[in-house]
Amino acid sequence: MSILLALRSYIDTERKRMMRMRCHGFPAPLGVMGVLVMTVGLVSQSRYAAAAEAVPADARLGATGPSLQATVERAGAAGLPTHPLVVKIREGLAKGVPAERIATAVDALARGLDEANQFARAHGRGHPAPELLEALAGLHTRGAAWESATPLVTSKLDDVAASRAVDVLSELAQRGYPERPAGRLLRDVANHDPTAIGRVATGLESVRRGLTVSHADAVDTLGANLAVDGVALDAAVAKSLDGREHGGGNGNGNGNGRGNGQGSEHAAAASKKGMAKGAK
Amino acid sequence: MATRPLLWARRLACTATVALLASPASAAPQPSAAVELFGGGGYDSNLFLLVAADPDSPTYRPYAGGFLRVAPAATLALAADSLRVELRAGSDIRQTFGSGTLFIEDAQLTLLRPEIGPIDLRVGVTGGRFDATVDDGLRFTSAGGLLEAAWRLFERWRFTASYRLTGRWFGAPALIGVTRDLAHEAELRAAFIAGPTSQVALSAGYLDLRSTIDQSSTGATGQIDRLWAGLDGLHVAAPRVTLFASLWAGAMRPDGGPADLQIGGAAAAWVTVRESLDAVLRYEGLVDHRSADSSESSGFQRHVVTVGLLWRSSTARPGRPAEAAPPPEAPGVSAGRVRFTLRAPEASIVRVVGSWNDWAASVPAQVMRPTRQPGLWEVVLPLPPGTHRFQYVQDGRAIRPPAAAHYRADDFGAEDAIVEVPGTP
Numbered sequence: 001m002s003i004l005l006a007l008r009s010y011i012d013t014e015r016k017r018m019m020r021m022r023c024h025g026f027p028a029p030l031g032v033m034g035v036l037v038m039t040v041g042l043v044s045q046s047r048y049a050a051a052a053e054a055v056p057a058d059a060r061l062g063a064t065g066p067s068l069q070a071t072v073e074r075a076g077a078a079g080l081p082t083h084p085l086v087v088k089i090r091e092g093l094a095k096g097v098p099a100e101r102i103a104t105a106v107d108a109l110a111r112g113l114d115e116a117n118q119f120a121r122a123h124g125r126g127h128p129a130p131e132l133l134e135a136l137a138g139l140h141t142r143g144a145a146w147e148s149a150t151p152l153v154t155s156k157l158d159d160v161a162a163s164r165a166v167d168v169l170s171e172l173a174q175r176g177y178p179e180r181p182a183g184r185l186l187r188d189v190a191n192h193d194p195t196a197i198g199r200v201a202t203g204l205e206s207v208r209r210g211l212t213v214s215h216a217d218a219v220d221t222l223g224a225n226l227a228v229d230g231v232a233l234d235a236a237v238a239k240s241l242d243g244r245e246h247g248g249g250n251g252n253g254n255g256n257g258r259g260n261g262q263g264s265e266h267a268a269a270a271s272k273k274g275m276a277k278g279a280k
Numbered sequence: 281m282a283t284r285p286l287l288w289a290r291r292l293a294c295t296a297t298v299a300l301l302a303s304p305a306s307a308a309p310q311p312s313a314a315v316e317l318f319g320g321g322g323y324d325s326n327l328f329l330l331v332a333a334d335p336d337s338p339t340y341r342p343y344a345g346g347f348l349r350v351a352p353a354a355t356l357a358l359a360a361d362s363l364r365v366e367l368r369a370g371s372d373i374r375q376t377f378g379s380g381t382l383f384i385e386d387a388q389l390t391l392l393r394p395e396i397g398p399i400d401l402r403v404g405v406t407g408g409r410f411d412a413t414v415d416d417g418l419r420f421t422s423a424g425g426l427l428e429a430a431w432r433l434f435e436r437w438r439f440t441a442s443y444r445l446t447g448r449w450f451g452a453p454a455l456i457g458v459t460r461d462l463a464h465e466a467e468l469r470a471a472f473i474a475g476p477t478s479q480v481a482l483s484a485g486y487l488d489l490r491s492t493i494d495q496s497s498t499g500a501t502g503q504i505d506r507l508w509a510g511l512d513g514l515h516v517a518a519p520r521v522t523l524f525a526s527l528w529a530g531a532m533r534p535d536g537g538p539a540d541l542q543i544g545g546a547a548a549a550w551v552t553v554r555e556s557l558d559a560v561l562r563y564e565g566l567v568d569h570r571s572a573d574s575s576e577s578s579g580f581q582r583h584v585v586t587v588g589l590l591w592r593s594s595t596a597r598p599g600r601p602a603e604a605a606p607p608p609e610a611p612g613v614s615a616g617r618v619r620f621t622l623r624a625p626e627a628s629i630v631r632v633v634g635s636w637n638d639w640a641a642s643v644p645a646q647v648m649r650p651t652r653q654p655g656l657w658e659v660v661l662p663l664p665p666g667t668h669r670f671q672y673v674q675d676g677r678a679i680r681p682p683a684a685a686h687y688r689a690d691d692f693g694a695e696d697a698i699v700e701v702p703g704t705p
Contacts, residue, residue, distance in 0.1 A: 105691040210310070
């Protein structure tokens, strides 16, 4: 039913668009072909999301096969993508994992997809793409809090771009970067330099190792330089490595003397601690 | 009196250094260098409070007026994955109008080890020299050490505890009336990182300064205790414009007498003019209200305004971070093709399975072939650009790839190796 409604809405929109294009001399047959192609695409995508895939017929699944199929079908009935569940079964089979363990992992993934669906909808993603749900479920499975993905899910990124960003967040969390700041950093990168999302992990590692700072400080430093100038990711990384972070390191400038001047004042963004020192 | 704190400081510094040096360094050390140059000028209402605690200090000279300032500095660093050795040296030359030139030279060697548990640790030694042309006696050398521990908490808080020990030896004690002094300074700081563009911090500190006034005759000492607390904040007001402000209040007690009340603050703005050039405007002020019972001179003030340009350059450049060289069996990627190799002398059949085709297990092309090297299996697969997870399956049993740049936990209690194929997915 929802597919029909979506199709009707799409065709109405397309008709209006074609009317507008006709005014500009756009050939009508191309528009009709476009409608057909898009319709096929829409239907196939809906199938991906809604219809339950079959569990691989493999004797190693034994008695767990039917329960796995039931899990997959329940997910499909709930409007969740079933492809990731089937892939998880295939992954387990390929690795020779016992059937019970596969079932446990698939159950956990199904729950994760359901929670991801609720989370995405609660944050304004009406019909989240399967890729996004899978990425969110993967993030949660790795122990990250749902809230860490809030900046990405509520951003203007489309579902596919958001899912890539969530995948990167998942990797950053696994590498030990604090999740919530990393989520905010990824949102900023997506806003300033969306094509650079895939390079964030490398950039952060450059900053962390180049400056020899903690994971949390690396996120702060890169985030500060990204926010200050609105520059591209690579420029922000370069600036961070130059030690030109604007976000931290300032003392409160107290003191009426600074000994023999240890720590020069020209390090303007560095320590401003005075020594209040002088021979008495 | 200062012996016991000194001993404790030495013990702490030794312990911290051992902890630093004992830490593993998994990647090859990367050298880097940076230079900075500040040039500018300003007005200072009480310049020699730069090195004197108050107007009664032997190092104090009256000067109120303009100054020109040049301050170059250079930093050499050797950074491994979890340890950094840094040497920083700089000069600060201030030319007054009527009171000579001040030459300040400093060097600092520090070891930094982040993430010893939740703590970032820094230890260092410092040394320096001060010379004022206005007075032959007003010169000294200094040496000291520092120990700093920083702790991140609740993501947005950073707590720092630091301790600094500095000794000064005066070049002409007969002229200056002091042979040496020793300062212990401790500071606690809690910074709240409100966001990438703002942070505020509360801090408090204590200083204990003891001077040997005349060692040859009386051996008498002078002493200053000072306690302060302050608030500071930093905010990026607009792209390329950063603002900083601080306010602090404290008490200074000379020679165990009545305490002076002090209040001070600073305000600064940095504007990024060009890629490596910042314009800096800074004000720093202090007002000392001396107790009526004090036998010392009356209270004093210092107000400094500095304007200048700060230029920086560094050899550090972004790129793929330095990592340990991949082991010989790590997958090799070339022009979209990945060579997988595994040493498995006892195996009768080995295949590679991965995420690129949804973990399909029965693809003939993924069956590995024995090479000329005994026990070594390999296969070359064309893979699409992107990040792929994989494992080997030897005689039906999954094997964690023994060599890969990264691993990621799978959902079955094991780990997949990661291979990245360059290009746009």
